[in-house]
Amino acid sequence: MTRKVDVLILGGGLAGLSTAYHLKRFSPKTSWLVAEKRMKPGGLAGSVEQDGFVFDHTGHLLHLHDPYGKKLILDLLGDNVHTLDRSSWIYSHGVYTRYPFQANTCGLPPKVVQDCVAGFMKTVHRPRPVPPGLSFKEWCLRTFGEGISKHFMVPYNEKLWNTPLDRMTTEWQGRFLPKPLPEEVLYGSLFDQRKFFGYNASFRYPIRGGIQVLPDALAARVGSVSYGCEIRHVDLAEKTAVISGLGEVRYERLVNTMPLKQFLGIASPLPAAVRAARDRMKFVSVYNLNIGIARANISDKHWIYFPENKFPFYRAGFTSNFSPKIAPKGATSMYIEVSRKPHEQVDFDRLERGILDGLRACGILKSGDKLLSRVWLPIPCAYVVYDFERTPAVRTAMTHLASRGVESIGRYGGWKYSFMEETILDGKRCAERLLGRAETQDSRGHDRELKPLK
Numbered sequence: 001m002t003r004k005v006d007v008l009i010l011g012g013g014l015a016g017l018s019t020a021y022h023l024k025r026f027s028p029k030t031s032w033l034v035a036e037k038r039m040k041p042g043g044l045a046g047s048v049e050q051d052g053f054v055f056d057h058t059g060h061l062l063h064l065h066d067p068y069g070k071k072l073i074l075d076l077l078g079d080n081v082h083t084l085d086r087s088s089w090i091y092s093h094g095v096y097t098r099y100p101f102q103a104n105t106c107g108l109p110p111k112v113v114q115d116c117v118a119g120f121m122k123t124v125h126r127p128r129p130v131p132p133g134l135s136f137k138e139w140c141l142r143t144f145g146e147g148i149s150k151h152f153m154v155p156y157n158e159k160l161w162n163t164p165l166d167r168m169t170t171e172w173q174g175r176f177l178p179k180p181l182p183e184e185v186l187y188g189s190l191f192d193q194r195k196f197f198g199y200n201a202s203f204r205y206p207i208r209g210g211i212q213v214l215p216d217a218l219a220a221r222v223g224s225v226s227y228g229c230e231i232r233h234v235d236l237a238e239k240t241a242v243i244s245g246l247g248e249v250r251y252e253r254l255v256n257t258m259p260l261k262q263f264l265g266i267a268s269p270l271p272a273a274v275r276a277a278r279d280r281m282k283f284v285s286v287y288n289l290n291i292g293i294a295r296a297n298i299s300d301k302h303w304i305y306f307p308e309n310k311f312p313f314y315r316a317g318f319t320s321n322f323s324p325k326i327a328p329k330g331a332t333s334m335y336i337e338v339s340r341k342p343h344e345q346v347d348f349d350r351l352e353r354g355i356l357d358g359l360r361a362c363g364i365l366k367s368g369d370k371l372l373s374r375v376w377l378p379i380p381c382a383y384v385v386y387d388f389e390r391t392p393a394v395r396t397a398m399t400h401l402a403s404r405g406v407e408s409i410g411r412y413g414g415w416k417y418s419f420m421e422e423t424i425l426d427g428k429r430c431a432e433r434l435l436g437r438a439e440t441q442d443s444r445g446h447d448r449e450l451k452p453l454k
């Protein structure tokens, strides 16, 4: 028998859970169903427990900026959260320099420091305008100069994005790449500058249980999520979905949170222009190796960027420094991130050997270190590539989906670069749109009464 719901939500990650939570809160009469293919909530914001360690999908740290998002997330975490001052670094030319590279070149070989400072000063004293529509590479050159681009921005970002930077736009980076003042660049080339730059000077993280505790708490408020239910096909004209374990579900409105490109692969009918847009959407995969090491306090850092090609990874972090309670006593836990083009064949044994050799080469691991645990957590669709085709393709797809009553939200449904707080807010805003209200609170912050969907 076909089941009927007002809102069918594809995916029980933070975006899907937040949509359901806000629908439930704002309009108890609206019926909804969250279908999640895995057996637990959280998607990418989930954790895995193994050998006494809790491993996330690489680092998942909470950067809270929005008053509503912050209040909700802290309320969900209760007393199981603490705040840490960021300790993030870059390892290149055999030395550690503080993040961000552009403000902290002290300690690098003199020629590298000279390249970076002189190049940056040219952007200040002989500035070339930064017109809209520049490639990311050209933007780096004009914003930070030749040296900083050559020694960090270009190699690091090409390693992460697996894409030539002259094909990428600047849309994704927003506040993520701060431009320091000339005096800060100069000071940071001479001294260890302990000043914080950028959007994430501090972050929050759960004390116990890894980041999984956040979606677990949200799912508990949602109350009912259909796990082990994979969406196989969506008929956009009939407004039906075929879901394993549930059969056919008829919906009034659909909220997609699975990767937009993949969703367009199981949705029909689609006009040729939307199929072409889908084919133009690009992404990269991240292969995340998590390890537990039988040695305490291997590093006092939170995470380190590796721009050089001799290291197969672009970033590595120390999860046990986010909270000592997620690793056994006397041990350190780490995540290491490698970026690859989608569908590239990966020889995990070989890659793991390369990673461990790299960690030894930079002195993080010692030759006698014993691994207590290791787990690969691949993220097939990790970063949406902001090339020049991305935004027109997303616009074409979203316009069509909107005309079929579909919202596509979250980091992957929205086909964008975003983070957990924004994802939770995406779900709230989506619930508000579905209920026909732009704002759900009055000027005093009290919930407005909302009309049910029908």
Ligand SMILES: Cc1cc2nc3c(=O)[nH]c(=O)nc-3n(C[C@H](O)[C@H](O)[C@H](O)COP(=O)(O)OP(=O)(O)OC[C@H]3O[C@@H](n4cnc5c(N)ncnc54)[C@H](O)[C@@H]3O)c2cc1C
Pocket: 010, 011, 012, 013, 014, 015, 016, 035, 036, 037, 038, 041, 042, 043, 044, 045, 057, 058, 059, 060, 061, 062, 063, 229, 230, 231, 232, 257, 258, 259, 286, 379, 382, 383, 409, 410, 411, 412, 413, 418, 419, 420, 421, 423
């Ligand atoms: C390497 C990396 C590091 C990150 N670090 C941070 C960080 O430090 N801080 C931060 O705030 N954010 C971070 N993020 C971003 C954060 O992970 C996302 O913003 C957020 O988790 C996205 O949630 P989502 O619900 O949009 O997507 P997802 O978590 O991907 O949820 C989608 C859900 O849909 C389910 N699904 C997929 N296909 C189907 C199907 N056919 N049927 C049923 N269910 C399906 C999936 O199983 C999943 O549960 C990071 C992301 C990456 C890739």
